[in-house]
Amino acid sequence: MTVRELENFFKLKAFTQVFTxxxxxxxxxxxxxxxxxxxxxxxxxxxxxxxxxDLMQVMESLFKTTAMTVLSNCPKDVELCHKFIAPGQKDRLEHMLKNNFLIISYTEAVEILKQASQNFTFTPEWGADLHTEHEKYLVKHCGDIPVFVINYPRALKPFYMRDNEDGPQHTVAAVDLLVPGVGELFGGSLREERCHFLEQRLARLGLTEAYQWYLDLRRFGSVPHGGFGMGFERYLQCILGIDNIKDVIPFPRFTHSCLL
Structure with missing residues:
Protein backbone atom coordinates (compact mmCIF):
# COMPACT_ATOMS: atom_id res chain seq x y z
CA MET A 1 0.00 0.00 0.00
CA THR A 2 1.43 3.39 -1.01
CA VAL A 3 1.57 6.41 1.29
CA ARG A 4 -1.23 8.06 -0.72
CA GLU A 5 -3.40 4.94 -0.51
CA LEU A 6 -2.78 4.74 3.24
CA GLU A 7 -3.73 8.41 3.64
CA ASN A 8 -6.95 7.89 1.67
CA PHE A 9 -7.76 4.84 3.78
CA PHE A 10 -7.54 6.85 7.01
CA LYS A 11 -9.56 9.68 5.47
CA LEU A 12 -12.38 7.22 4.88
CA LYS A 13 -12.14 5.69 8.35
CA ALA A 14 -11.94 8.86 10.46
CA PHE A 15 -13.49 12.28 10.84
CA THR A 16 -11.16 14.51 8.82
CA GLN A 17 -13.14 17.75 9.11
CA VAL A 18 -14.93 18.48 12.39
CA PHE A 19 -16.35 21.61 13.98
CA THR A 20 -18.18 22.77 17.06
CA ASP A 54 -4.90 25.79 2.71
CA LEU A 55 -6.12 26.78 6.17
CA MET A 56 -6.56 30.42 5.14
CA GLN A 57 -8.57 29.35 2.10
CA VAL A 58 -11.03 27.56 4.37
CA MET A 59 -11.26 30.61 6.65
CA GLU A 60 -11.85 33.02 3.76
CA SER A 61 -14.42 30.70 2.16
CA LEU A 62 -16.28 30.34 5.46
CA PHE A 63 -16.49 34.10 5.94
CA LYS A 64 -17.61 34.85 2.37
CA THR A 65 -20.03 31.94 2.00
CA THR A 66 -21.69 32.62 5.34
CA ALA A 67 -21.96 36.35 4.67
CA MET A 68 -23.52 35.80 1.25
CA THR A 69 -25.96 33.27 2.74
CA VAL A 70 -27.02 35.77 5.40
CA LEU A 71 -27.45 38.50 2.78
CA SER A 72 -29.52 36.14 0.64
CA ASN A 73 -31.74 34.69 3.38
CA CYS A 74 -32.14 37.68 5.72
CA PRO A 75 -32.01 40.74 3.43
CA LYS A 76 -34.53 42.81 5.39
CA ASP A 77 -32.79 42.30 8.73
CA VAL A 78 -29.40 43.21 7.29
CA GLU A 79 -30.85 46.21 5.42
CA LEU A 80 -32.41 47.50 8.65
CA CYS A 81 -29.02 47.54 10.39
CA HIS A 82 -27.25 49.05 7.40
CA LYS A 83 -29.89 51.78 7.02
CA PHE A 84 -30.39 52.93 10.60
CA ILE A 85 -27.27 51.82 12.51
CA ALA A 86 -24.37 51.67 10.05
CA PRO A 87 -24.88 53.76 6.90
CA GLY A 88 -22.27 52.81 4.32
CA GLN A 89 -21.74 49.32 5.77
CA LYS A 90 -23.40 47.69 2.77
CA ASP A 91 -20.72 49.09 0.45
CA ARG A 92 -17.95 48.15 2.90
CA LEU A 93 -19.24 44.59 3.13
CA GLU A 94 -19.52 44.23 -0.65
CA HIS A 95 -15.94 45.54 -0.90
CA MET A 96 -14.79 42.77 1.46
CA LEU A 97 -16.67 40.06 -0.38
CA LYS A 98 -15.49 40.88 -3.90
CA ASN A 99 -11.78 41.16 -3.08
CA ASN A 100 -9.28 38.47 -2.19
CA PHE A 101 -8.10 38.75 1.40
CA LEU A 102 -4.53 39.95 1.80
CA ILE A 103 -1.66 38.11 3.53
CA ILE A 104 1.21 39.68 5.48
CA SER A 105 3.62 38.21 7.98
CA TYR A 106 3.77 39.33 11.62
CA THR A 107 7.21 40.81 10.89
CA GLU A 108 5.81 42.86 7.98
CA ALA A 109 2.92 43.99 10.17
CA VAL A 110 5.28 45.30 12.84
CA GLU A 111 7.31 47.20 10.22
CA ILE A 112 4.12 48.80 8.84
CA LEU A 113 3.11 49.87 12.34
CA LYS A 114 6.56 51.28 13.13
CA GLN A 115 6.43 53.44 10.00
CA ALA A 116 2.91 54.70 10.71
CA SER A 117 2.37 58.41 11.28
CA GLN A 118 -0.25 57.55 13.90
CA ASN A 119 0.70 57.55 17.58
CA PHE A 120 -0.29 54.30 19.28
CA THR A 121 -1.05 53.79 22.96
CA PHE A 122 1.02 50.59 22.80
CA THR A 123 4.34 50.94 20.98
CA PRO A 124 4.64 48.28 18.26
CA GLU A 125 7.75 46.14 18.50
CA TRP A 126 8.78 42.69 17.32
CA GLY A 127 7.95 40.11 19.96
CA ALA A 128 5.00 42.04 21.43
CA ASP A 129 1.40 41.12 20.81
CA LEU A 130 -0.72 43.16 18.40
CA HIS A 131 -3.38 45.26 20.12
CA THR A 132 -6.78 46.28 18.76
CA GLU A 133 -5.47 49.70 17.67
CA HIS A 134 -2.72 47.96 15.69
CA GLU A 135 -5.12 45.50 14.08
CA LYS A 136 -7.53 48.21 12.96
CA TYR A 137 -4.68 50.31 11.55
CA LEU A 138 -3.34 47.34 9.55
CA VAL A 139 -6.78 46.71 8.00
CA LYS A 140 -7.14 50.38 7.08
CA HIS A 141 -3.58 50.42 5.71
CA CYS A 142 -4.49 47.45 3.49
CA GLY A 143 -7.49 49.26 1.97
CA ASP A 144 -10.23 48.06 4.34
CA ILE A 145 -9.87 44.52 3.04
CA PRO A 146 -9.58 41.66 5.55
CA VAL A 147 -5.95 40.72 6.06
CA PHE A 148 -4.31 37.53 7.29
CA VAL A 149 -1.34 38.03 9.61
CA ILE A 150 0.82 34.90 9.71
CA ASN A 151 3.91 33.46 11.42
CA TYR A 152 3.82 34.92 14.92
CA PRO A 153 6.67 34.67 17.46
CA ARG A 154 6.56 31.36 19.29
CA ALA A 155 6.51 33.07 22.68
CA LEU A 156 3.15 34.73 21.91
CA LYS A 157 1.26 31.58 21.01
CA PRO A 158 0.13 28.34 22.70
CA PHE A 159 2.42 25.32 22.85
CA TYR A 160 0.43 23.29 20.29
CA MET A 161 1.13 25.55 17.29
CA ARG A 162 3.57 24.14 14.73
CA ASP A 163 7.16 25.33 14.90
CA ASN A 164 8.38 26.95 11.66
CA GLU A 165 11.99 25.96 12.42
CA ASP A 166 13.19 29.35 11.23
CA GLY A 167 16.27 29.77 13.40
CA PRO A 168 16.66 32.68 15.80
CA GLN A 169 13.23 34.17 15.04
CA HIS A 170 11.39 31.13 16.44
CA THR A 171 8.02 31.68 14.80
CA VAL A 172 5.06 29.32 14.60
CA ALA A 173 2.57 28.65 11.80
CA ALA A 174 -0.17 30.78 13.33
CA VAL A 175 -2.66 33.02 11.56
CA ASP A 176 -5.11 35.73 12.61
CA LEU A 177 -7.70 37.23 10.26
CA LEU A 178 -8.19 40.95 10.86
CA VAL A 179 -11.37 42.59 9.54
CA PRO A 180 -12.60 46.21 9.26
CA GLY A 181 -14.19 47.72 12.34
CA VAL A 182 -13.43 44.76 14.60
CA GLY A 183 -9.81 43.70 14.36
CA GLU A 184 -9.18 40.01 14.98
CA LEU A 185 -12.07 37.78 13.89
CA PHE A 186 -10.40 34.40 13.28
CA GLY A 187 -7.44 32.85 15.06
CA GLY A 188 -5.86 29.61 13.93
CA SER A 189 -2.75 27.62 13.19
CA LEU A 190 -1.21 24.45 11.95
CA ARG A 191 -0.95 22.09 14.92
CA GLU A 192 2.31 20.51 16.06
CA GLU A 193 2.03 16.80 15.25
CA ARG A 194 5.71 16.01 15.95
CA CYS A 195 5.91 14.57 19.44
CA HIS A 196 9.53 15.56 20.17
CA PHE A 197 8.79 19.22 19.38
CA LEU A 198 5.83 19.11 21.79
CA GLU A 199 7.95 17.49 24.48
CA GLN A 200 10.65 20.15 24.16
CA ARG A 201 8.22 23.03 24.26
CA LEU A 202 6.21 21.71 27.20
CA ALA A 203 9.46 21.13 29.10
CA ARG A 204 10.52 24.74 28.50
CA LEU A 205 7.14 25.95 29.78
CA GLY A 206 7.12 23.58 32.77
CA LEU A 207 3.89 21.96 31.58
CA THR A 208 5.02 18.41 30.83
CA GLU A 209 3.20 16.79 33.73
CA ALA A 210 -0.02 18.74 33.20
CA TYR A 211 -0.16 17.85 29.49
CA GLN A 212 1.06 14.26 29.60
CA TRP A 213 -2.32 13.16 28.24
CA TYR A 214 -1.82 15.44 25.23
CA LEU A 215 1.56 13.87 24.50
CA ASP A 216 0.11 10.38 24.84
CA LEU A 217 -2.42 11.13 22.10
CA ARG A 218 0.44 11.83 19.68
CA ARG A 219 3.17 9.52 20.95
CA PHE A 220 2.52 6.74 18.43
CA GLY A 221 2.02 8.95 15.41
CA SER A 222 -0.36 11.59 14.15
CA VAL A 223 -1.20 13.37 10.92
CA PRO A 224 -0.63 16.97 9.83
CA HIS A 225 -3.63 19.00 10.92
CA GLY A 226 -4.77 22.54 11.65
CA GLY A 227 -7.74 24.53 12.77
CA PHE A 228 -9.21 27.86 13.78
CA GLY A 229 -11.83 29.60 15.87
CA MET A 230 -14.19 32.40 14.84
CA GLY A 231 -16.08 34.53 17.36
CA PHE A 232 -19.70 34.57 16.23
CA GLU A 233 -20.62 37.91 17.85
CA ARG A 234 -17.59 39.60 16.29
CA TYR A 235 -18.68 38.14 12.96
CA LEU A 236 -22.09 39.79 13.38
CA GLN A 237 -20.37 43.06 14.29
CA CYS A 238 -18.35 42.84 11.10
CA ILE A 239 -21.15 42.17 8.62
CA LEU A 240 -23.73 44.43 10.28
CA GLY A 241 -21.40 47.32 11.16
CA ILE A 242 -22.33 47.37 14.85
CA ASP A 243 -19.74 49.05 17.04
CA ASN A 244 -20.35 47.35 20.39
CA ILE A 245 -20.34 43.58 20.78
CA LYS A 246 -22.94 43.82 23.55
CA ASP A 247 -25.48 44.93 20.93
CA VAL A 248 -25.35 41.72 18.85
CA ILE A 249 -26.34 39.24 21.56
CA PRO A 250 -29.71 39.19 23.44
CA PHE A 251 -28.27 38.77 26.95
CA PRO A 252 -24.66 40.01 26.99
CA ARG A 253 -22.56 38.61 29.81
CA PHE A 254 -19.43 40.58 30.60
CA THR A 255 -17.24 41.25 33.63
CA HIS A 256 -19.33 42.26 36.69
CA SER A 257 -22.56 41.70 34.75
CA CYS A 258 -23.94 38.18 34.46
CA LEU A 259 -27.69 38.43 34.04
CA LEU A 260 -29.57 35.12 34.22
Whole structure:
Protein backbone atom coordinates (compact mmCIF):
# COMPACT_ATOMS: atom_id res chain seq x y z
CA MET A 1 0.00 0.00 0.00
CA THR A 2 1.43 3.39 -1.01
CA VAL A 3 1.57 6.41 1.29
CA ARG A 4 -1.23 8.06 -0.72
CA GLU A 5 -3.40 4.94 -0.51
CA LEU A 6 -2.78 4.74 3.24
CA GLU A 7 -3.73 8.41 3.64
CA ASN A 8 -6.95 7.89 1.67
CA PHE A 9 -7.76 4.84 3.78
CA PHE A 10 -7.54 6.85 7.01
CA LYS A 11 -9.56 9.68 5.47
CA LEU A 12 -12.38 7.22 4.88
CA LYS A 13 -12.14 5.69 8.35
CA ALA A 14 -11.94 8.86 10.46
CA PHE A 15 -13.49 12.28 10.84
CA THR A 16 -11.16 14.51 8.82
CA GLN A 17 -13.14 17.75 9.11
CA VAL A 18 -14.93 18.48 12.39
CA PHE A 19 -16.35 21.61 13.98
CA THR A 20 -18.18 22.77 17.06
CA UNK A 21 -20.41 25.79 17.56
CA UNK A 22 -21.21 26.66 21.14
CA UNK A 23 -20.59 28.89 24.14
CA UNK A 24 -17.05 29.87 25.11
CA UNK A 25 -15.91 31.58 28.30
CA UNK A 26 -13.23 34.24 28.77
CA UNK A 27 -11.25 34.44 32.00
CA UNK A 28 -9.67 37.88 31.49
CA UNK A 29 -11.12 41.04 33.00
CA UNK A 30 -11.94 42.55 29.58
CA UNK A 31 -14.10 45.67 29.39
CA UNK A 32 -13.79 46.59 25.72
CA UNK A 33 -16.37 46.98 22.95
CA UNK A 34 -15.32 43.63 21.45
CA UNK A 35 -15.09 41.35 24.49
CA UNK A 36 -17.67 39.32 26.41
CA UNK A 37 -17.28 36.94 29.34
CA UNK A 38 -19.45 34.41 27.47
CA UNK A 39 -19.68 34.32 23.71
CA UNK A 40 -20.25 31.86 20.88
CA UNK A 41 -17.42 30.37 18.89
CA UNK A 42 -17.18 28.36 15.68
CA UNK A 43 -14.18 26.02 16.05
CA UNK A 44 -12.95 23.84 13.19
CA UNK A 45 -10.24 21.21 12.94
CA UNK A 46 -9.01 19.72 9.66
CA UNK A 47 -6.73 16.70 9.30
CA UNK A 48 -4.18 16.15 6.51
CA UNK A 49 -3.65 19.91 6.34
CA UNK A 50 -0.05 20.81 5.58
CA UNK A 51 0.02 24.54 4.79
CA UNK A 52 -1.28 27.80 6.18
CA UNK A 53 -2.41 28.65 2.65
CA ASP A 54 -4.90 25.79 2.71
CA LEU A 55 -6.12 26.78 6.17
CA MET A 56 -6.56 30.42 5.14
CA GLN A 57 -8.57 29.35 2.10
CA VAL A 58 -11.03 27.56 4.37
CA MET A 59 -11.26 30.61 6.65
CA GLU A 60 -11.85 33.02 3.76
CA SER A 61 -14.42 30.70 2.16
CA LEU A 62 -16.28 30.34 5.46
CA PHE A 63 -16.49 34.10 5.94
CA LYS A 64 -17.61 34.85 2.37
CA THR A 65 -20.03 31.94 2.00
CA THR A 66 -21.69 32.62 5.34
CA ALA A 67 -21.96 36.35 4.67
CA MET A 68 -23.52 35.80 1.25
CA THR A 69 -25.96 33.27 2.74
CA VAL A 70 -27.02 35.77 5.40
CA LEU A 71 -27.45 38.50 2.78
CA SER A 72 -29.52 36.14 0.64
CA ASN A 73 -31.74 34.69 3.38
CA CYS A 74 -32.14 37.68 5.72
CA PRO A 75 -32.01 40.74 3.43
CA LYS A 76 -34.53 42.81 5.39
CA ASP A 77 -32.79 42.30 8.73
CA VAL A 78 -29.40 43.21 7.29
CA GLU A 79 -30.85 46.21 5.42
CA LEU A 80 -32.41 47.50 8.65
CA CYS A 81 -29.02 47.54 10.39
CA HIS A 82 -27.25 49.05 7.40
CA LYS A 83 -29.89 51.78 7.02
CA PHE A 84 -30.39 52.93 10.60
CA ILE A 85 -27.27 51.82 12.51
CA ALA A 86 -24.37 51.67 10.05
CA PRO A 87 -24.88 53.76 6.90
CA GLY A 88 -22.27 52.81 4.32
CA GLN A 89 -21.74 49.32 5.77
CA LYS A 90 -23.40 47.69 2.77
CA ASP A 91 -20.72 49.09 0.45
CA ARG A 92 -17.95 48.15 2.90
CA LEU A 93 -19.24 44.59 3.13
CA GLU A 94 -19.52 44.23 -0.65
CA HIS A 95 -15.94 45.54 -0.90
CA MET A 96 -14.79 42.77 1.46
CA LEU A 97 -16.67 40.06 -0.38
CA LYS A 98 -15.49 40.88 -3.90
CA ASN A 99 -11.78 41.16 -3.08
CA ASN A 100 -9.28 38.47 -2.19
CA PHE A 101 -8.10 38.75 1.40
CA LEU A 102 -4.53 39.95 1.80
CA ILE A 103 -1.66 38.11 3.53
CA ILE A 104 1.21 39.68 5.48
CA SER A 105 3.62 38.21 7.98
CA TYR A 106 3.77 39.33 11.62
CA THR A 107 7.21 40.81 10.89
CA GLU A 108 5.81 42.86 7.98
CA ALA A 109 2.92 43.99 10.17
CA VAL A 110 5.28 45.30 12.84
CA GLU A 111 7.31 47.20 10.22
CA ILE A 112 4.12 48.80 8.84
CA LEU A 113 3.11 49.87 12.34
CA LYS A 114 6.56 51.28 13.13
CA GLN A 115 6.43 53.44 10.00
CA ALA A 116 2.91 54.70 10.71
CA SER A 117 2.37 58.41 11.28
CA GLN A 118 -0.25 57.55 13.90
CA ASN A 119 0.70 57.55 17.58
CA PHE A 120 -0.29 54.30 19.28
CA THR A 121 -1.05 53.79 22.96
CA PHE A 122 1.02 50.59 22.80
CA THR A 123 4.34 50.94 20.98
CA PRO A 124 4.64 48.28 18.26
CA GLU A 125 7.75 46.14 18.50
CA TRP A 126 8.78 42.69 17.32
CA GLY A 127 7.95 40.11 19.96
CA ALA A 128 5.00 42.04 21.43
CA ASP A 129 1.40 41.12 20.81
CA LEU A 130 -0.72 43.16 18.40
CA HIS A 131 -3.38 45.26 20.12
CA THR A 132 -6.78 46.28 18.76
CA GLU A 133 -5.47 49.70 17.67
CA HIS A 134 -2.72 47.96 15.69
CA GLU A 135 -5.12 45.50 14.08
CA LYS A 136 -7.53 48.21 12.96
CA TYR A 137 -4.68 50.31 11.55
CA LEU A 138 -3.34 47.34 9.55
CA VAL A 139 -6.78 46.71 8.00
CA LYS A 140 -7.14 50.38 7.08
CA HIS A 141 -3.58 50.42 5.71
CA CYS A 142 -4.49 47.45 3.49
CA GLY A 143 -7.49 49.26 1.97
CA ASP A 144 -10.23 48.06 4.34
CA ILE A 145 -9.87 44.52 3.04
CA PRO A 146 -9.58 41.66 5.55
CA VAL A 147 -5.95 40.72 6.06
CA PHE A 148 -4.31 37.53 7.29
CA VAL A 149 -1.34 38.03 9.61
CA ILE A 150 0.82 34.90 9.71
CA ASN A 151 3.91 33.46 11.42
CA TYR A 152 3.82 34.92 14.92
CA PRO A 153 6.67 34.67 17.46
CA ARG A 154 6.56 31.36 19.29
CA ALA A 155 6.51 33.07 22.68
CA LEU A 156 3.15 34.73 21.91
CA LYS A 157 1.26 31.58 21.01
CA PRO A 158 0.13 28.34 22.70
CA PHE A 159 2.42 25.32 22.85
CA TYR A 160 0.43 23.29 20.29
CA MET A 161 1.13 25.55 17.29
CA ARG A 162 3.57 24.14 14.73
CA ASP A 163 7.16 25.33 14.90
CA ASN A 164 8.38 26.95 11.66
CA GLU A 165 11.99 25.96 12.42
CA ASP A 166 13.19 29.35 11.23
CA GLY A 167 16.27 29.77 13.40
CA PRO A 168 16.66 32.68 15.80
CA GLN A 169 13.23 34.17 15.04
CA HIS A 170 11.39 31.13 16.44
CA THR A 171 8.02 31.68 14.80
CA VAL A 172 5.06 29.32 14.60
CA ALA A 173 2.57 28.65 11.80
CA ALA A 174 -0.17 30.78 13.33
CA VAL A 175 -2.66 33.02 11.56
CA ASP A 176 -5.11 35.73 12.61
CA LEU A 177 -7.70 37.23 10.26
CA LEU A 178 -8.19 40.95 10.86
CA VAL A 179 -11.37 42.59 9.54
CA PRO A 180 -12.60 46.21 9.26
CA GLY A 181 -14.19 47.72 12.34
CA VAL A 182 -13.43 44.76 14.60
CA GLY A 183 -9.81 43.70 14.36
CA GLU A 184 -9.18 40.01 14.98
CA LEU A 185 -12.07 37.78 13.89
CA PHE A 186 -10.40 34.40 13.28
CA GLY A 187 -7.44 32.85 15.06
CA GLY A 188 -5.86 29.61 13.93
CA SER A 189 -2.75 27.62 13.19
CA LEU A 190 -1.21 24.45 11.95
CA ARG A 191 -0.95 22.09 14.92
CA GLU A 192 2.31 20.51 16.06
CA GLU A 193 2.03 16.80 15.25
CA ARG A 194 5.71 16.01 15.95
CA CYS A 195 5.91 14.57 19.44
CA HIS A 196 9.53 15.56 20.17
CA PHE A 197 8.79 19.22 19.38
CA LEU A 198 5.83 19.11 21.79
CA GLU A 199 7.95 17.49 24.48
CA GLN A 200 10.65 20.15 24.16
CA ARG A 201 8.22 23.03 24.26
CA LEU A 202 6.21 21.71 27.20
CA ALA A 203 9.46 21.13 29.10
CA ARG A 204 10.52 24.74 28.50
CA LEU A 205 7.14 25.95 29.78
CA GLY A 206 7.12 23.58 32.77
CA LEU A 207 3.89 21.96 31.58
CA THR A 208 5.02 18.41 30.83
CA GLU A 209 3.20 16.79 33.73
CA ALA A 210 -0.02 18.74 33.20
CA TYR A 211 -0.16 17.85 29.49
CA GLN A 212 1.06 14.26 29.60
CA TRP A 213 -2.32 13.16 28.24
CA TYR A 214 -1.82 15.44 25.23
CA LEU A 215 1.56 13.87 24.50
CA ASP A 216 0.11 10.38 24.84
CA LEU A 217 -2.42 11.13 22.10
CA ARG A 218 0.44 11.83 19.68
CA ARG A 219 3.17 9.52 20.95
CA PHE A 220 2.52 6.74 18.43
CA GLY A 221 2.02 8.95 15.41
CA SER A 222 -0.36 11.59 14.15
CA VAL A 223 -1.20 13.37 10.92
CA PRO A 224 -0.63 16.97 9.83
CA HIS A 225 -3.63 19.00 10.92
CA GLY A 226 -4.77 22.54 11.65
CA GLY A 227 -7.74 24.53 12.77
CA PHE A 228 -9.21 27.86 13.78
CA GLY A 229 -11.83 29.60 15.87
CA MET A 230 -14.19 32.40 14.84
CA GLY A 231 -16.08 34.53 17.36
CA PHE A 232 -19.70 34.57 16.23
CA GLU A 233 -20.62 37.91 17.85
CA ARG A 234 -17.59 39.60 16.29
CA TYR A 235 -18.68 38.14 12.96
CA LEU A 236 -22.09 39.79 13.38
CA GLN A 237 -20.37 43.06 14.29
CA CYS A 238 -18.35 42.84 11.10
CA ILE A 239 -21.15 42.17 8.62
CA LEU A 240 -23.73 44.43 10.28
CA GLY A 241 -21.40 47.32 11.16
CA ILE A 242 -22.33 47.37 14.85
CA ASP A 243 -19.74 49.05 17.04
CA ASN A 244 -20.35 47.35 20.39
CA ILE A 245 -20.34 43.58 20.78
CA LYS A 246 -22.94 43.82 23.55
CA ASP A 247 -25.48 44.93 20.93
CA VAL A 248 -25.35 41.72 18.85
CA ILE A 249 -26.34 39.24 21.56
CA PRO A 250 -29.71 39.19 23.44
CA PHE A 251 -28.27 38.77 26.95
CA PRO A 252 -24.66 40.01 26.99
CA ARG A 253 -22.56 38.61 29.81
CA PHE A 254 -19.43 40.58 30.60
CA THR A 255 -17.24 41.25 33.63
CA HIS A 256 -19.33 42.26 36.69
CA SER A 257 -22.56 41.70 34.75
CA CYS A 258 -23.94 38.18 34.46
CA LEU A 259 -27.69 38.43 34.04
CA LEU A 260 -29.57 35.12 34.22
Missing amino acids: FGPTFRAENSQSRRHLAEFYMVEAEISFLESLQ
